[in-house]
Amino acid sequence: MRLPALLPAETVRPQQVHRAMRSAVLSPGKRVRPMLALAAAEMLGGAADDALDLACAVELVHCCSLVLDDLPAMDDAHLRRGRPTLHREFGEDVALLAAFALLNRAYALVAEASQRLRLSRYSPEELLHHLAQAIGTEGLIGGQALDLASGGGSPALADLEYIHSHKTGALFLAAAELGAMAVDARRRDLEAIGAFAKNLGLAFQIEDDLLDVLATSDETGKDAGQDAAKSTFVKLLGVGGARALADELLEFALAAVAPFGRKAEVLRPLVELVRGHGRSGHG
Numbered sequence: 001m002r003l004p005a006l007l008p009a010e011t012v013r014p015q016q017v018h019r020a021m022r023s024a025v026l027s028p029g030k031r032v033r034p035m036l037a038l039a040a041a042e043m044l045g046g047a048a049d050d051a052l053d054l055a056c057a058v059e060l061v062h063c064c065s066l067v068l069d070d071l072p073a074m075d076d077a078h079l080r081r082g083r084p085t086l087h088r089e090f091g092e093d094v095a096l097l098a099a100f101a102l103l104n105r106a107y108a109l110v111a112e113a114s115q116r117l118r119l120s121r122y123s124p125e126e127l128l129h130h131l132a133q134a135i136g137t138e139g140l141i142g143g144q145a146l147d148l149a150s151g152g153g154s155p156a157l158a159d160l161e162y163i164h165s166h167k168t169g170a171l172f173l174a175a176a177e178l179g180a181m182a183v184d185a186r187r188r189d190l191e192a193i194g195a196f197a198k199n200l201g202l203a204f205q206i207e208d209d210l211l212d213v214l215a216t217s218d219e220t221g222k223d224a225g226q227d228a229a230k231s232t233f234v235k236l237l238g239v240g241g242a243r244a245l246a247d248e249l250l251e252f253a254l255a256a257v258a259p260f261g262r263k264a265e266v267l268r269p270l271v272e273l274v275r276g277h278g279r280s281g282h283g
């Protein structure tokens with residue numbers, strides 16, 4: 001497993017921050033985003049190993065976002081991946097430092113990997129820009145801000161899709177595009193894998209909304225009903241409507257990569273993983 005080797009050892013100062021970083025990243029998770037990066041690289045004719053460090057960088061950003069999302073100022077969550085949330089285990093101060101350290105490590109990983117790969121179509125700056133755009137106000141942070149501002153109201157479906165295509169979908173898009181860029185894919189192929197990722201990411205969010213209302217804390221490893229006060233696809237469409245929309249988005253995802261023929265089969269397990277995310281106990 002590559003992730004442990006990319007994180008500072010717990011014995012190195014500041015030990016408490018490093019312990020928190022490792023706890024946030026190495027607790028059991030689905031790893032959908034890094035799996036997407038690796039699958040994108042493989043579909044486009046490269047070796048998954050070429051995209052490994054970029055995939056890990058995306059996972060570090062995701063784990064950072066979970067730490068911040070769980071804070072009292074955000075969701076005030078108690079459980080994450082079957083364990084106390086980072087701020088409850090280490091304190092808010094250490095949790096914040098660990099989150100920022102994970103983000104910093106992610107940028108460093110992209111910079112190091114892009115220098116090593118020596119790509120002909122993409123500069124190191126372009127890879128860093130893709131990740132930064134996915135994180136900033138045009139991506140994850142923008143979506144989170146709009147989600148908080150919605151205050152649990154009933155936005156139109158288009159507004160809810162906009163929120164979650166940024167809060168969740170932007171990092172799925174970055175994962176797929178970085179995986180493709182790692183193998184020097186053609187720019188038009190980036191568009192196809194990007195369309196796949198956007199639809200997959202939004203479907204994942206809908207399935208996550210379903211999981212919040214249909215599963216227990218023991219099954220999900222996080223607080224059940226955590227999203228009760230939020231605007232969700234289930235609240236807007238009902239369970240049946242949310243499932244139907246998720247299924248439609250997954251079909252759109254597969255259609256986006258259909259021109260790749262059998263090469264696109266490497267992406268199908270991700271579609272099935274997302275489809276089952278909100279329909280089984282563990283997701």
